[in-house]
Amino acid sequence: MRKYVLDLTLKSNERLREGYFLLKLTDGNPLPPMEPGQFAELKVDGSETTFLRRPISINYVDEQQNEVWFLVHEVGDGTRRLGTLVAGDRLNVVLPLGHGFTMPSSASERYLLVGGGVGTAPLLYMGKRMAEAGCRPTFLLGGRSAGDLMQLDMFRALGDVCITTEDGSAGERGFVTHHSVLSAASFDRIAVCGPKPMMKAVAAYARSKGTECEVSLENMMACGVGACLCCVEKTTEGHVCVCKEGPVFNINRLLWQ
Amino acid sequence: MAVDLSVNIGDLFLKNPVMTASGTFGYGLEFADFIPLEALGGIIVKGTTLHPREGNPYPRMVETPQGMLNCVGLQNKGVDYFCSHIYPQIKDINTNMIVNVSGSCPEDYAECAERINELECIPAIELNISCPNVKQGGMAFGVTAEGAASVVKAVRAVYDKTLIVKLSPNVTDIAGIARSVEDAGADAVSLINTLMGMVIDIERRRPVLSISTGGLSGPAVRPIAVRMVWQVAQAVKIPVVGLGGIMNARDAVEFLLAGASAIEIGTANFIDPTVTLKVIRGIEDYLERHGCRSVREIIGAMEC
Ligand SMILES: Cc1cc2nc3c(=O)[nH]c(=O)nc-3n(C[C@H](O)[C@H](O)[C@H](O)COP(=O)(O)OP(=O)(O)OC[C@H]3O[C@@H](n4cnc5c(N)ncnc54)[C@H](O)[C@@H]3O)c2cc1C
Ligand SMILES: Cc1cc2nc3c(=O)[nH]c(=O)nc-3n(C[C@H](O)[C@H](O)[C@H](O)COP(=O)(O)O)c2cc1C
Ligand code: FES
DSSP states (O other): OOOEEEEEEEEEEEEEETTEEEEEEEOSSOOOOOOTTOEEEEOOOSOTTOOSOEEEEOOEEETTTTEEEEEEEOOSHHHHHHTTOOTTOEEEEEEEESBOOOOOSSTTOOEEEEEEGGGGHHHHHHHHHHHHTTOOOEEEEEESSGGGOOSHHHHHHHSEEEEEETTSSSSEESOGGGOTHHHHOOOSEEEEESOHHHHHHHHHHHHHHTOEEEEEOOOOOSSSSSSSOOSEEEETTEEEEHHHHOBEEEGGGBOOO | OOOBOOEEETTEEESSSEEEOTTSSTTSGGGTTTSOGGGSSEEEEEEEOSSOBOOOOSOOEEEETTEEEEOOOOOBOOHHHIIIIIHHHHTTSSSEEEEEEOOSSHHHHHHHHHHHHTOTTOOEEEEEOOOTTOSSSTHHHHTSHHHHHHHHHHHHTTOOSEEEEEOOSSSSOHHHHHHHHHHTTOSEEEEOOOEEEEOEETTTTEESSTTSEEEEESGGGHHHHHHHHHHHHHHOSSOEEEESSOOSHHHHHHHHHHTOSEEEEOTHHHHOTTHHHHHHHHHHHHHHHTTOSBGGGGTTOOOO
């Protein structure tokens, strides 16, 4: 897919909860096509300590409003600086980058989308595209407590939503892999995005069931376009660039056990 | 009247002095969506070795103040793969497609260069005798005058097109090494490669990079690079290609004034994939503002 460098305009910056914000950006021209699971490289201006761009998943694309959304967790200077942007500000982005999730092969495919923390971000757009294709996915979303779960109304409009929290304040208590839906239902395909231990646990579940499973990796990146070979993951075919061949990988390609 | 941006590196004609640095621009194709590649003076592709190399384990990169460290370690599929799979994809790009060649002994460098000599659309190679990220070879050759000369002689014997030799800044006397490379038959030198550095994760009490150390690039190294280009340009008669931390046209002009006949842009491509075009335009603006007809008028034109 063709990649673009764009100076987008910020429409809104909304605090979804402490430490997390949602950027909605637009452009004078129609935004380019983007696939769920792809990401953008955001240029951070005005942070002394942030030299490289920051990779952030495409959270949602609203074609009617000509908007692309980014859901960001503040973890350091770069993301904190992005959190100070206000409506009307410009943000330079390179997008769309990488390869996203495999779309269902038919409308009847039973597709489970598992997300933890800010890893739920790309699943929203995936859910939207699946709904457009006539599919109703099951979302399995995990957090530490009820307040951690974001964009729930939108997820509920697109599919069935299962929730786990570690403190039991919403949904079932425990980790996503403890949720009863995993034993009650069976799935043809699973996609996961979240902390690595969570992705590994879901991958182990998928393997035990023989279910196709894709995970989204977050290796440290410099160029984001497959030019520098900094972001590699060791796979069955040797070192491959996460930014170009991923960030989404079928677990069979990875050396996770 | 339009200014003349063209320069020569030995027999190599560049439509403008702006090239891209090896390891930062892939094979050029990765940037084809962002800029017309033929607008560049040249593209120096990824480091290529005689045999395939897996490179170093992840993590290979860490951000530093105004720069980054990398320890990619010359991951590439080897010269045969380059000739059979990559060359056909890049040979028709209408600019100087230059291959960066690495090795672990003079024989390997020479054999790799000999293969590339046969490729009609590759008018030059850049010998990387300065990579800090591989255990044997690489920088080992670049840090002594004898080592550098031995590799250049071996390659010169089998390679008859433009031979650029890329120097390591991790030395005490870069001018001396440049002279020995010139005597051994190089057509030009390029500098600087990355400076050896290290970052420690103080919580885990471990180095951040997989092999502990890595090469520093980006604007953090620029004043060192400018100083070295200036010293080398005075020490040799062959053309000098300058690089290290160039982020914009001002930085590029700085290298030209210090004595570089052309420049390369590396890490800046990561921050702005269109930076090379902006630098070309900015050099043109500078020349117009200073009443120059040709970029050649400012090469080495610093007054002191
Ligand atoms: C393909 C991809 C998609 C991503 N999508 C999102 C997203 O939708 N929303 C979101 O909030 N974050 C996302 N991330 C992670 C995000 O890029 C990092 O959190 C961000 O770069 C940190 O920048 P900083 O300057 O705030 O923190 P820094 O000061 O650079 O680092 C703070 C901490 O964050 C960690 N960190 C830094 N860079 C990364 C990285 N690339 N991946 C993982 N951890 C990192 C560091 O190890 C450090 O501990 C994604 C990463 C990748 C590779
Ligand atoms: C990720 C990365 C990979 C590199 N790989 C190579 C390489 O294969 N061969 C080489 O001669 N130099 C390599 N370099 C060094 C650059 O070509 C250049 O000399 C250096 O980065 C300084 O320029 P800059 O500050 O503009 O990036 C690499 C640099 C980076 C950042
Ligand atoms: S970040 Fe440069 S190759 Fe992936």
